[in-house]
Amino acid sequence: MAYCVICGVKLEEGSKRCPLCNTEVHLPQGVEEQPSEPLFAQPLPPAGMGGITKTRKGVIELILSLFVVSELTVALSMILSGNLAYSFIPLFSIAMATLSLILAFSNKPTFSRQASIQLLLIALYLLGIDAVDLSLSWSLVASPALGLLWMYSIFPTHARMSKAPRRSAVLVVCATLAYLAIVNVVFSGSLTWFLPVALPSLLVLVLLCTLFLFWFSKRRNKTIPLADIVLGTLVVLFLSATVFDLVLSKYQRGVFILRWSDSLLLSGLIIFLFLVSVSVSRRVRRYFTSHNRHV
């Protein structure tokens, strides 16, 4: 019997590695050990076999049989009623629903994987039913919208992206810009309002967010109070809305004027000055924090 040189535990005969630290077993020259009786009658099945169990296989078979029966029933009823030309949408819907159920049952039940698959299927479904008349119109906006939803709700939760939040945020901003450009092109045929209105507004929003995050991260006190987060968000939103108003007026009337956002600009500046004064002056900060509560 060998001992693990790292853990100091005695290993069962024939072990090649320590199960605790994976250290290789080196026996003296000429010494050979017969493999001992395994702990269980059968060896551990390879990883990945665990996903689909017998019950799941049964469920998938049931779904497939229901799919065949329903497709045949719908197709026959359409043929007999003389509406074969309209049969694409019901048949395609049944096929996509079947595919959705099978993928739900055959994949690992993790949120990101299941949600990604289902969103992709819905996007394909929308493209499919839009393509009935052999042209794509509204689905070119609806399907990318699902892609954008995926970018916001699922992509940042991915293990690799959650470790790199900055990269994830940049990609989400790029996806938003791309989506807005697509919407503009689909409805207007070219980038009419995207370049003069959407792009500058969004870039200002991102810039302000970055500046605030940078400011907050550089503060001496690393824990940011909730009030600061709320006020900072208000400043970012108010100032971005002001920029949006400016670029929109330029696009529509040809001049930079504030039409409805002057009060927002004023409020944003006041809150910003308040945040700066609270951050700079200890006296002001103490006045608004709990330090003077019991005085």
Added chain:
Amino acid sequence: MMRVQNTAPEGFIALDNSALIYPPTEAVFNANTFRMSLDLAQTIRPEILELAAHDLMTRCSYAKVSLHKGFFWYFLSPNTKEMVIHPEGSYPSGRFFFKENNSYLLRVVYSSHRIGVECFHALTDGSGALAYLKLLVERYCHHAGIADFAFPGGLDFEQKPTKQEFSDPFQHLYDKTLPSYPKISKAYHRKGTGSFDDRVKVISATVKTAEIKNRAKARGITIGEYLSSVFLYALQQLQMKEVPKQKNRKPIRLSVPMNLRKIFGYDTMRNFTLFAVIGIEPALGSYTFDEITKEVHLQMGLSQDRKRLLSQIRRNVMGERTPLIRFAPNVLKNPLFKLLSDFLGDDQYSGVISNIGQMALPPELSDSIRRIDFHLSPGLLNKVAVAVIGYLDTLVINFTSFFNEDTELERLFCTFLVEDGIPVTLSTNRNTET
């Protein structure tokens, strides 16, 4: 001894109070099963084992039931189907497939030298399953001509089953005038590294009972308390690595099942265990092993206090008796039970360690025993479970885990034992070839 009447009508047996939570929460990563097995020197003959299993159907009527989903509650009813035995698979305590087992909640498994019993927790606890296994081995040895004996403290095959074996003492001990047991905060849960899947990976550590007893005795604690302390110490080391800031560290707690039969004097063969939740507060600072043993000893003593146990029973049974819960349909109750299982169960502790104790063997069997095992199914939140059983002069500590590569907890546990002067022998079903 108190006698408890089974008031359940024929054909409809209400689940005992602690079993109510198991059927609705049963899932791929929450199998709610455990296994006990005994390895004999003789080769096991399946046809004789089948005969022995059939023998037990009358005596162990508590196991001759199947689980059904009613409109309001899950319930048990007598099972008229044949008991089937199964060849052993690749791992223990996996998910239970009731249909493959003729709807029984207890599964008899065998391999070339092993007789095992795998049990869904809604039927019984470790003591109930152990009583069944003992009787099964008795009958097997009788039919195989190995020896005629009776396990000390086991059920008597010749006697008729008593009503008390089928009783739910929780209902009898419920006292609505008591205050409810307080809820405790969330505990630390180890994230672990690498992938995991539903194959139960086992690392089995075997130690000499006398050596571990000496080390425990030197600190004035029992073997169970010593092992719980080692588990807590290993978890503390893991949390220190995972959470460097001391004030952000969560409490580390263990759930330790306690057999209430001895404390309250009941002989039921259904679930009659409560869980002692013992632990440390690493946010207050790092604990030395001796400090942990003191905490564990104190907290185990308090947990076994009759009054506290009655208060815990009051909390558990009160939930079942609340009219809103009682008359809510099962479809509404199931998600609620899943939430309750997390809030009042898994959330509150960082690991489970179950010590079934020393299994007393008849002298006729001592030479034929090769090994005895006890395995718990791990959970999704606490992916490593520890089960301990003793026989003759050996103690077997089985670590069951969902992790594919991560064996850090097991390593810290075993290396501590080695450093404390206790030689440990390991065996595993993990692939150690490559």
